[in-house]
Amino acid sequence: MSDCESMPAEVRDRLRSIPAVHELLAEWPVMKAAGDAGDTIVREAIDAELDAERTAIRSGAPARNKRELALAIERRCHRLSLPTLRPAVNATGVVIHTNLGRAPLAPAAVQAVTDVARGYSTLEYDVATCARGGRKEHAARLLRTLTGAQDALVVNNNAAAVLLVLAAHACGKEVIVSRGELVEVGGSFRIPDIMAASGAKLVEVGSTNRTHLDDYRCAITPSTAMILKVHPSNYRIEGFHEEVSAAELSALAHEHGLLLYEDQGSGALLADGVLADAGEQPTSASLCAAVDVVSCSGDKLLGASQAGIILGSAQVIAACASHPLMRALRPGKLTLAALEATLRLYVTGSDTAHREIPVLNMLSGAPAPLERQAKRLHDRILRKLREAQCEKAVELQVVEGVSTPGGGSLPTVELPTFCVAVCPVDGRLSADGLKHALVQEPDTPVVTRVRHDQVLFDVRTLLHDTDLDLCASALADAVQTGLRR
Ligand SMILES: *Cc1c(COP(=O)(O)O)cnc(C)c1O
Numbered sequence: 001m002s003d004c005e006s007m008p009a010e011v012r013d014r015l016r017s018i019p020a021v022h023e024l025l026a027e028w029p030v031m032k033a034a035g036d037a038g039d040t041i042v043r044e045a046i047d048a049e050l051d052a053e054r055t056a057i058r059s060g061a062p063a064r065n066k067r068e069l070a071l072a073i074e075r076r077c078h079r080l081s082l083p084t085l086r087p088a089v090n091a092t093g094v095v096i097h098t099n100l101g102r103a104p105l106a107p108a109a110v111q112a113v114t115d116v117a118r119g120y121s122t123l124e125y126d127v128a129t130c131a132r133g134g135r136k137e138h139a140a141r142l143l144r145t146l147t148g149a150q151d152a153l154v155v156n157n158n159a160a161a162v163l164l165v166l167a168a169h170a171c172g173k174e175v176i177v178s179r180g181e182l183v184e185v186g187g188s189f190r191i192p193d194i195m196a197a198s199g200a201k202l203v204e205v206g207s208t209n210r211t212h213l214d215d216y217r218c219a220i221t222p223s224t225a226m227i228l229k230v231h232p233s234n235y236r237i238e239g240f241h242e243e244v245s246a247a248e249l250s251a252l253a254h255e256h257g258l259l260l261y262e263d264q265g266s267g268a269l270l271a272d273g274v275l276a277d278a279g280e281q282p283t284s285a286s287l288c289a290a291v292d293v294v295s296c297s298g299d300k301l302l303g304a305s306q307a308g309i310i311l312g313s314a315q316v317i318a319a320c321a322s323h324p325l326m327r328a329l330r331p332g333k334l335t336l337a338a339l340e341a342t343l344r345l346y347v348t349g350s351d352t353a354h355r356e357i358p359v360l361n362m363l364s365g366a367p368a369p370l371e372r373q374a375k376r377l378h379d380r381i382l383r384k385l386r387e388a389q390c391e392k393a394v395e396l397q398v399v400e401g402v403s404t405p406g407g408g409s410l411p412t413v414e415l416p417t418f419c420v421a422v423c424p425v426d427g428r429l430s431a432d433g434l435k436h437a438l439v440q441e442p443d444t445p446v447v448t449r450v451r452h453d454q455v456l457f458d459v460r461t462l463l464h465d466t467d468l469d470l471c472a473s474a475l476a477d478a479v480q481t482g483l484r485r
Contacts, residue, residue, distance in 0.1 A: 014063040027070035033077035045076040089446040093458025095362045096407025102299040104358040112341035123333045138336045142343035147284045149311035160329040161295035161308030166198035168323040173225030178211035181230035210242040231265040250290040259292045266409040267296025278410045300407045303359035304342035305335045373459040374398045374418035384476035393426035403460045422455040429482045437478035446474040
């Protein structure tokens, strides 16, 4: 018996009643969508909507009429024509949220990106000589000023920096690393894997919780090129723990003619405020301790664009810059423009940096302004819910909470914050359902946390006043949608 014959007659009738593509194309919402989004998107939306309709009917759902289908197709066209990479509202309180693009840029950095993006630029043009210049110089001068390093090099991200330093200085040679520092940073970056890709040979020493200077000393052979120290960005070993300081390691390395390389990960340029409280060392401190090469990310604690920054002696940097991999790892002009503009804020002074760079600003957010902001968000949400006549479906409350730095940075730091807690009281709603709808329904997804069946909007990471409105209308829509089900 075929599939068709085994179906109840009414299901077969409903399937037969589904309008044809040309009929749907003649419906006004679909014609309008075709004008906005183009024929390709409309065809894709019709096919997908008709597939969904057939599946629904086969599992017993009633058929929708032509008008309902046309409206659903219009909505689908709208969703399909939104960019997949688009702005989102971060209401999680996680400041350096890797899934949400890590560091938001300072206004000056945004301006610099726009200026360079809209036309030609001096990317590789030296205005002093009217001749070809190098893209290497752009952020390098400011990095030298800020860190005291002899020279600097920018690549695509810190993973690229680690790869390049190892390839340029330790390919075919041995690199000594403590077992306590064989770090995995989220998203498949593991020190042993990068090491293998660079052609360097990993020599592990010590144990997970304790490594001594003698462990390093005993591992040195004629094939050793480098000692690598990796900042445990995203974890801390507490209790019975010992590691060797950069100063001691540099003495040992230099005694044997080896390089000491520190992968600093988070990349703090300043050592005040929350960074100092967390015991985070600024990049310049490593260089003062006679570390030969330091690398870090541009978009973690530094608060600029996705980049990897390599700092060191002129000789060390020159070898990285002339390595064939450099061409594959070099940053684009937009990255460099944002980085240079952000570094300029640091050069202006610590106060300017803390005020203008969103990551630093959010990390140092004080409780009183956060509480005021949470009350503002509470009121706007309440107004939107009242407009939608669904304020009785949830309970709203301003509550204390904890935000985290994120991005695998400052893992032990907890930042006291204020949140608006939304507790569903209508049986048709659930916190998880609302959280899901807040991401799925609006053009600008609003990302929240759920705790104890409450949706939490942490105001620490709401950057703009418009973010409050987006949270409020997205929640009102999510509640309404939930009540309709
Ligand atoms: C984050 C991090 C990396 C990777 O940096 P990306 O900029 O994400 O490529 C490497 N090492 C350490 C210690 C880190 O914290």
